[in-house]
Amino acid sequence: MSTTVKAEPAQPGQDDQPRRPVWRRLFIRPEAGSLVGAVAIFVFFFATAAPFRQLDSFATVLYTAAVLGIMAVAVGLLMIGGEFDLSAGVAVTTSAIAAATITYQFTLNVWVGVFAALGVSLAIGFFNGYVVIKTGIPSFLVTLGMLLMLQGANLAVTRLVTGTVSTQRISDMDGYAALEAIFASEWTIGGVRIRVLVLWWLLFVAIATWVLLRTRIGNWIFAVGGNKDSARAVGVPVARVKIGLYMTVGFAAWFVGMHLLFSLHTIQAGEGVGKEFEYIIAAVIGGCLLTGGYGSAVGAAMGAFIFGMTNQGIVYAGWNPDWYYTFLGAMLLLATLLNMYVRRSAAKR
């Protein structure tokens, strides 16, 4: 077990200011609550579900967490920046459909389709951000509109070109193999299936954490979410930061969309609806404030990890998977309470 526990490293505490004891600094980090929660849930399933104790099961948990987690990290950054993106779930499907359809219909190299899909995803992100910034309409409404538009377009376009609600297979087309290796390869080491997506996820979490805590952009993300008017007054380019965050969500949607395309081969056009809430929930469990200005990438990843454990753990424990959402809802409430408690007691000192 000792090897797998490494998969949930606590990123914080790299501040080498000898100002406060390490445990104290750890405790006041936004992800503190979710770390405690993740350990508790891990112990719970470890104790109650025998199959959960196998290394390979843990690899599956990590994979489930990664599919959600890459999006959760991007959505978490956006939430720290003070905005929502309800279209993020279907945008994943949109990206995959765009890549498959463009490649197949124009008989192109798959690379071309994949990059075209990246363009589509970034454009969706840009549109969301631009409309939110320029009109001042709450992002909840703007991205809800985008969610509905994409949901309809995914089905309509797919049916228009294929006559069905799933995309054509592109697995025999040029460039497929290399892209599959990038987005969806997996190895078996000692009976444990390692999926490359998990590694990508950890990389993205590391980058996002570094950006948030160590760069100017990160400072600006906290500022535009915490108080956008005072950020603007001291010269922070609020519009560019927010649009950039929406485009980051677009990028993540593209990445996950490509993973789904290259691992499932065909995409069901109706997929993705409802996922947007899972991303938001993961970020909230991880300590991101709904109102912005507070949170962490590690926390969002922890939230996704809790999702993954619950999702698989219920199956391993032999319970009816119907309970999944009940379990999740309870967890969301508990996590929010725990985070509130942690934040308050950190504030008291």
Next chain:
Amino acid sequence: MTADDTSAPTALVEVQDIGKHYGAIRALEGVSLRVNAGEITCVLGDNGAGKSTLIKIMSGLHQHSEGVLRVDGEETTFSSPREALDRGIATVYQDLAVVPLMEVWRNFFLGSEIRKGFGPVKMLDSDRMRRTAREELAKMGIELADIDQPVGQLSGGQRQCVAIARAVYFGARVLILDEPTAALGVKQSGVVLKYTAMARDAGLGVVFITHNPHHAHLIGDHFVVLKLGRTNLDAGRADVTLDQLTQEMAGGDELGTLEHELRR
């Protein structure tokens, strides 16, 4: 309009007959004001008198629709707060001076972060920023237990002082303070007034927005009273008494009428 004698040196910032309308609403009309180095100009007025509009024009958040804005005698229109900052005009807003959830040092350097490294891996020099913020605040007599604590945990007066210290550190020549004492108790207000005076002594030109004539009279060198977007009084310290200022602010003749109506 009793304009100051014109032999004075070029003002750091000067607005002349400035006006602003939002659609059909006239927020400001024909207001003039000079900000000189080492002086405090107080702008007084009731809610809706046009105080905020005036400072938003001077700090680059809004653009004026008529009149002239001069910086160092040169006619200018700011298109963004960044531009005003670059010309040395820093504004400390009453309610939006800081980002409450962010650490003190991050707030101190927000928008002007110190970085190290090159190209795409440029990162924050957080040690240096922590140290500098602590030193600069100590210079103004603000001793914080922890530079890493969120600004929201400081008292209202301390928050204003952090914002003022920040503006001074980043080389502001003109400091615009938007109702810095409005939400504060007596003691906290005193602290803020002291720092305002320190900024003046350091040679900054200060615009002090308030609706408290007592605070204004304590530190002001020049007073401009706005009413419904127009100048109601424009006088140097020698030409106005606290009673006069209070009378102007309290509504002048209107107060007399009100007093009459309320008398039993």
